Amino acid sequence: NAGVTQTPKFQVLKTGQSMTLQCAQDMNHNSMYWYRQDPGMGLRLIYYSASEGTTDKGEVPNGYNVSRLNKREFSLRLESAAPSQTSVYFCASSGADRAGTMNTEAFFGQGTRLTVV
Amino acid sequence: QQQVKQSPQSLIVQKGGISIINCAYENTAFDYFPWYQQFPGKGPALLIAIRPDVSEKKEGRFTISFNKSAKQFSLHIMDSQPGDSATYFCAASMMERPGGGNKLTFGTGTQLKVEL
Numbered sequence: 001n002a003g004v005t006q007t008p009k010f011q012v013l014k015t016g017q018s019m020t021l022q023c024a025q026d027m028n029h030n031s032m033y034w035y036r037q038d039p040g041m042g043l044r045l046i047y048y049s050a051s052e053g054t055t056d057k058g059e060v061p062n063g064y065n066v067s068r069l070n071k072r073e074f075s076l077r078l079e080s081a082a083p084s085q086t087s088v089y090f091c092a093s094s095g096a097d098r099a100g101t102m103n104t105e106a107f108f109g110q111g112t113r114l115t116v117v
Numbered sequence: 118q119q120q121v122k123q124s125p126q127s128l129i130v131q132k133g134g135i136s137i138i139n140c141a142y143e144n145t146a147f148d149y150f151p152w153y154q155q156f157p158g159k160g161p162a163l164l165i166a167i168r169p170d171v172s173e174k175k176e177g178r179f180t181i182s183f184n185k186s187a188k189q190f191s192l193h194i195m196d197s198q199p200g201d202s203a204t205y206f207c208a209a210s211m212m213e214r215p216g217g218g219n220k221l222t223f224g225t226g227t228q229l230k231v232e233l
Contacts, residue, residue, distance in 0.1 A: 031219060045221070103149075105219070
């Protein structure tokens with residue numbers, strides 16, 4: 001059981017380049033998330049998808065776009081990378097209980113370390 | 118706006134000692150308070166979590182203490198071991214929001230080092 005898989009694990013971009021971070025989960029979870037982790041700031045939510053077909057902004061969405069491709073996959077795109085986007089990016093997913101009345105715990109991928117020079 | 122404040126930023130504890138990390142939150146709508154453990158180069162992994170209807174939850178050497186009136190919660194690691202050396206994050210979310218997902222608001226993290 002792979003859980004949450006992110007690709008690539010490492011990436012170096014030049015300022016202005018674009019790239020897409022990929023994320024896939026095999027737990028049949030409804031909800032998926034993208035966080036960024038910066039030193040001294042914890043993890044901050046960039047975008048999330050509460051269910052297939054919906055996406056919403058999180059705390060720090062500027063400079064990013066997302067696509068919920070299907071129930072398994074949620075991608076994060078940087079259209080024009082900036083040095084301020086140098087960070088470690090984590091994808092996560094969570095489900096709901098059988099009754100659908102409560103969310104379940106979130107599981108995280110291994111992260112993508114992105115450097116923008 | 119930091120909705121979840123965590124302290125200390127770093128902590129050094131002797132093997133066998135007790136590690137204590139504290140968090141405070143502002144949003145009274147939060148109803149789920151997990152602690153995540155992260156090793157270098159890895160993603161955060163759920164360690165233990167608590168709902169606000171109980172004041173304490175214990176799993177092995179790890180205990181969460183929760184004070185709803187003070188809007189504070191803490192992680193206690195008993196008999197700390199070198200293998201516990203990691204970064205710990207507290208977080209908060211609203212679990213009872215069906216269809217809204219489990220959006221976590223994280224604290225800033227505590228780097229714990231357990232020395233021999």
